[in-house]
Amino acid sequence: MERKVNFNINGKKVDLNIDSRELLVDVIRDHITLKGTRIGCDTSNCGACTVIVNGKAVKSCTMLGVQADGKEIITIEGITQGEELHPIQKAFMERHGMQCGYCTSGMIMTAYWLLSNRKNPSDEEIKRYFSGNLCRCTGYQDIIDSVRHASELMHSEEEKIVVEQR
């Protein structure tokens, strides 16, 4: 059944008519045509579909589009500043946090949520936060290294901004 919804996605307001049956991930990919968010397992296990809804990372294959009505959503496309990659994206490149790349947007969104809660997560914390994101290629160690490196890059960017402001 058709229903009107509006979200704020990556800072932009969108009004849509969607079917109540549609999953948030399909709304993002097919209606809003942002293809960075992936469908892996489609059974709430792999985390390839991770997006941020009202500040928290969730699996968009296990949320109805209509449930997100009125909410603020951030996807992988929303974390870059124009052409400039986000420090988490840079860190994943510099530390080889991906091979085939299929899980990567989900990994980065979980990292985005983690690093907005904890500036300096320990390896144990990183492992715990990532227990809902599967990767079939990297063996995880490079992902953990990338997240740790991202937290360092984000610190140094913050310091740079403070210095520039002086």
Next chain:
Amino acid sequence: MNPREFEYHAPHSLDEAFSLLGKYGDESKILAGGQSLIPLMKSRIFSMPHIIDIGKIEGLRNIEINKSGARIGSLVTISDLESEREIAELFPAIHDAASQIADPLIRNAGTIGGNIAHGDPGNDLPAVLVTLGAVFVLRRSGGERTADASKFFIDTLETDVHHGEILTEIVIPRPGKKTASAYLKAKKSAGDFSIAGISTCISMEKDGSIGSIRMALTSSGPKVIEVTGLEEICKGKKDYNSIAEKVSVAAVSSAKPSDDFYGTVQYKKKVIGILAKDCLKLAMERAEKR
């Protein structure tokens, strides 16, 4: 895969939700975080013409701690429950369980109310709430009643929520002095349901002997199972070693696990026996420190 066709309703108040539940009767189903229900709808194991999303109702997301204990709104997410310091301090078993439910992303969406009302014997919070003596507040149009956690779970996916009712609050009495709880879970991999889980709540007397004890099991039967015969074994005892074996046997004989993907009956009983000892030890250590 998309669920089957349904009409979606998103009431903004409990009264609005009650009138929708009244109007659509047993053609309607409550949706909270959706982390149990949506997978079932997607696989089309479950479908319902009317889905009533209670997620937009105000006032069900508070955690209130007062002199008599805790009142937890049914829409509090598992991750909010996990990160609430006072909850971890007063009811360590809740923290133990919440931090092991599914994975952090599912915990960000799933609610305490859904974890209880789903009636899944594999869900971790029911066993904890039974041992803590929790009471559930069930509201309906123009009234409310309470249900003891220990009588609330009827069968697999069947609870004491009557049609037209909404679970609104979970009320947990403040533990007395020298009282502590613990929850342990054996699982195959991070983020998974348990092979078996066990919750324990122990109160010690002034002299350090056990005054009262409750234990309940996850994934060990068609519903959460309370271990019987514990008072006789434990009351007045101080020494862990003198009771551990008997407690373990009591837990195993109360359990009614079945063969499935998580293991054989024989294997699960072995796991339950070990978990019972370890959980007893942890709860005793925590109670002594209080």
